[in-house]
Amino acid sequence: MAKNLKFSPKAIGFIFTFVSLIVIVMGVCLNINNKKLKERCTDTVTASVVENIIENTRKEIENSYYRPVFDFTYNGNHYRVKSNTSQKPALFELGEKTELKINPSDPNEFYVPADKKQDNSGTICIAVGAVFLIIGVIAVIKR
Secondary structure (H helix, E strand, O other), X not given: OOOOOOOOHXXXXXXXXXXXXXXXXXXXXXXXXXXXXXXXXXXXXXXXXXXXXXXXXXXXXXXXEEEEEEEEEEOOEEEEEEOOOOEOOOOOOOOOEEEEEEEOOEEEEEEOOOOHXXXXXXXXXXXXXXXXXXXXXXXXXXX
8 A cells, every 4th residue: 555655845845956057958958059050050041931830739629839830942952841849829820031041051940030938948947947056055054
């Protein structure tokens, strides 16, 4: 038979602190990766949104997220690329044109300046991690 586990506030504080540090490190890594991506992606192209791929977390349509697919031409070559992020509602309408920043060495590597979700993800992780870190530290030093 399983015994009821009881954690002291200090143990919970250590868990919060540990998890928050992991989330903060993830946020810092996301920000560093985004910065490096922006350094590599220096050329600008105008792309058309040719598809919004539906991604369901569940099977109901109201829980759908939309990942845009872009079409563009660069140095005489045609490219069709899928965004790294999905959003609800769709960020772009079909046929809409938007600016992409691409890596001249690998035009399949790009970012979408209009997509602020990618820029903010690391900062959000750091902020959430900081809140949990404060809660964890308070729980550890109490008592």
